[in-house]
Amino acid sequence: MVNPAVIASLEPYTAIGVTILLAIAAAVGALAVAHGLGPKRGGPVKDSPYESGMPIAQDTARRFNLRFYLVALLFLLFDVEVVFLWPWAQAYYAAATGSAAPVVLDGGQAAGKGFLLIGMGLFFGLLVFGLAYEWLRGAFRWNQ
Amino acid sequence: MPVVAAIFQTQLFVSVALAVVALALILGATAYCIYFERKVAAWIQDRMGPSRVGPWGLFQPIADGLKFVWKEDSFPAHVDKLLFVLAPTISFVVPLVLFAAIPWGGQLDVGGGNLVEVQVANPDIGLLYILGVAALSVYGVVLGGWASRNKYSFFGGMRACAQMLSYEIPLGLCILVVVLTMGTLRLEQITAAQTGYWLGFIPQWNVFLHPLAFVLLFICMLAECNRAPFDLPEAEQELVGGFHTEYGALKFGMFFLGEYAHMITSGALISVLFLGGWHLPWLAWTQPDAVSWGAALCKIVVLCAKVCFFIFVMMWIRWTLPRFRFDQLLRVAWQGLIPITLALVAWTTGLLYFGVQRSPLWTLWGNVLILAAALAWVARARTPVTGRQDNLPPVGAGTGGAG
Numbered sequence: 001m002v003n004p005a006v007i008a009s010l011e012p013y014t015a016i017g018v019t020i021l022l023a024i025a026a027a028v029g030a031l032a033v034a035h036g037l038g039p040k041r042g043g044p045v046k047d048s049p050y051e052s053g054m055p056i057a058q059d060t061a062r063r064f065n066l067r068f069y070l071v072a073l074l075f076l077l078f079d080v081e082v083v084f085l086w087p088w089a090q091a092y093y094a095a096a097t098g099s100a101a102p103v104v105l106d107g108g109q110a111a112g113k114g115f116l117l118i119g120m121g122l123f124f125g126l127l128v129f130g131l132a133y134e135w136l137r138g139a140f141r142w143n144q
Numbered sequence: 145m146p147v148v149a150a151i152f153q154t155q156l157f158v159s160v161a162l163a164v165v166a167l168a169l170i171l172g173a174t175a176y177c178i179y180f181e182r183k184v185a186a187w188i189q190d191r192m193g194p195s196r197v198g199p200w201g202l203f204q205p206i207a208d209g210l211k212f213v214w215k216e217d218s219f220p221a222h223v224d225k226l227l228f229v230l231a232p233t234i235s236f237v238v239p240l241v242l243f244a245a246i247p248w249g250g251q252l253d254v255g256g257g258n259l260v261e262v263q264v265a266n267p268d269i270g271l272l273y274i275l276g277v278a279a280l281s282v283y284g285v286v287l288g289g290w291a292s293r294n295k296y297s298f299f300g301g302m303r304a305c306a307q308m309l310s311y312e313i314p315l316g317l318c319i320l321v322v323v324l325t326m327g328t329l330r331l332e333q334i335t336a337a338q339t340g341y342w343l344g345f346i347p348q349w350n351v352f353l354h355p356l357a358f359v360l361l362f363i364c365m366l367a368e369c370n371r372a373p374f375d376l377p378e379a380e381q382e383l384v385g386g387f388h389t390e391y392g393a394l395k396f397g398m399f400f401l402g403e404y405a406h407m408i409t410s411g412a413l414i415s416v417l418f419l420g421g422w423h424l425p426w427l428a429w430t431q432p433d434a435v436s437w438g439a440a441l442c443k444i445v446v447l448c449a450k451v452c453f454f455i456f457v458m459m460w461i462r463w464t465l466p467r468f469r470f471d472q473l474l475r476v477a478w479q480g481l482i483p484i485t486l487a488l489v490a491w492t493t494g495l496l497y498f499g500v501q502r503s504p505l506w507t508l509w510g511n512v513l514i515l516a517a518a519l520a521w522v523a524r525a526r527t528p529v530t531g532r533q534d535n536l537p538p539v540g541a542g543t544g545g546a547g
Contacts, residue, residue: 009268011155011156011159012159012265012266012267013265013267014156014159015156015159015160015163015244015264015265016241016244016245016264016265016267016273018159018160018163019163019167019240019241019243019244019264019265020237020241022163022164022167023167023236023237023240023241024233024237026167026171026236026240027232027233027236027237027398028233030213030394030398031217031229031232031233031394031395031398033213034212034213034215034217034393034394034395035217037213037214038213038214038215038216038217038393039216040216040217041216046218046220047220047221047222048220048221048222049220049222049292049293049294049295049297049389049390050294050296050384050389050390051294051295051296052384058295059293064298064302065302067306068302068305068306071306071309071310071474072305072306072309074478075309075310075312075313078313078482079309079312079313079316082313082316082317082320085317085320085489086272086316086320086323086329089320089323089324090323090327090329092324092493092496093323093324093327093496094327096496096497096499097327097496097499099327100327113496113497114497117493117497120493124486124490128486131478131482131483131486134478135478135479139478140474140475140478140479141471141475
């Protein structure tokens with residue numbers, strides 16, 4: 001038998017699943033209806049990209065500005081930070097206010113708020129240092 | 145029939161029923177958001193706006209919708225067909241799925257003392273779910289730009305990618321400030337925790353604790369919705385239609401419905417996080433202990449009114465402010481919003497250590513200090529946060545001419 005508490009905890013996700021299915025059904029249904037109803041007249045002009053009427057010079061599969069790549073890398077760095085901060089925020093709140101059971105460390109003792117503060121402080125400081133470094137190196141200047 | 149009645153009283157039944165109703169209502173509401181946007185634009189520009197289809201042009205969205213459906217559903221030969229269809233579908237589905245976690249009307253007594261949440265889904269990780277799903281919406285725009293194989297679309301998609309990624313970090317950090325203040329990711333608990341009063345008359349809404357985070361979150365949401373002044377992905381003067389240049393008929397319409405649905409979701413989320421959700425001070429029906437059908441309806445109306453307020457402000461901004469330049473856009477995110485939100489998170493973390501994270505005195509001090517430090521930094525910086533491009537000579541130093 002599956003634990004009833006597990007089934008109860010899955011209830012919100014069942015509702016989310018139903019919502020996702022409904023939304024996808026609405027989208028696919030509407031697209032299918034529109035595809036069936038509309039006229040279909042092709043032609044060489046319709047089949048070429050609209051670039052203000054100019055003859056097409058190059059394909060889009062070409063090099064693009066390296067800055068976009070840099071932004072994506074920075075995003076990865078900082079988004080990982082934010083992702084780390086979320087569960088930490090919960091654990092830290094529980095430790096600081098006693099509102100929930102504290103997180104238990106490997107050694108079996110509960111993580112105190114000072115431990116959580118210093119641990120995240122080191123990680124946070126490292127990232128702020130990284131941000132300052134990028135800033136001084138001019139990573140955020142698009143035009144250089 | 146007690147078994148049947150019991151089914152009607154379960155949370156799951158209420159959730160699914162609410163999902164169906166909410167989806168239908170929101171699709172209608174997005175269509176009318178477009179009408180509302182045109183009316184607001186007309187009002188700001190001293191014009192009439194749509195006025196021909198039906199009284200006051202009220203049937204305009206229906207006419208537009210029919211037109212979308214009856215137009216040619218074009219698949220140009222050069223596009224990547226699968227991604228070309230997938231992109232508007234993602235743009236459309238993601239904001240609709242987000243509605244599931246919004247607490248619309250608090251608790252409701254469905255008979256027999258059974259309390260259910262007027263909310264499609266109430267997972268432990270409500271806020272994380274919202275952030276995670278909302279992050280998917282970048283795919284709609286980026287894939288649309290990529291699959292179109294059109295240089296305008298491609299540039300629009302690249303811009304959208306850089307913009308939405310950059311603004312997602314301050315967005316997450318602003319929400320983290322609320323998490324550190326409230327200690328929960330459940331949206332209905334965050335709402336319920338805001339229903340008290342300070343000094344007996346000021347509602348304990350988070351906006352009074354962290355006004356700076358509230359404003360920054362709103363800015364980030366404008367960027368995530370690709371709304372002006374952050375509408376670079378579809379800057380029509382530069383990129384024709386941007387990422388949707390190659391789209392027509394309903395696929396184009398779905399990008400639009402998705403954008404407006406995203407505005408509604410964003411407005412609902414920021415209302416729940418900072419403006420107390422369905423709570424309105426002194427109105428007995430919007431207190432957490434009111435569980436009748438009338439109270440639930442009243443709470444839904446209150447939340448919708450707050451959402452309408454945010455939608456109106458978004459439209460007002462769109463028709464008032466000029467668009468950012470791309471280098472300004474990224475600098476605002478990385479050198480403005482991210483350091484400020486990091487400082488806010490650090491300050492709130494410190495307050496939580498001493499247990500005063502919900503004391504307005506301490507949080508407001510932090511807000512004032514951080515804002516003052518940011519303004520002082522801008523005042524002493526050699527290059528302003530926004531302004532002339534770095535690679536151009538300073539004004540007056542060149543050889544003349546506007547170039």
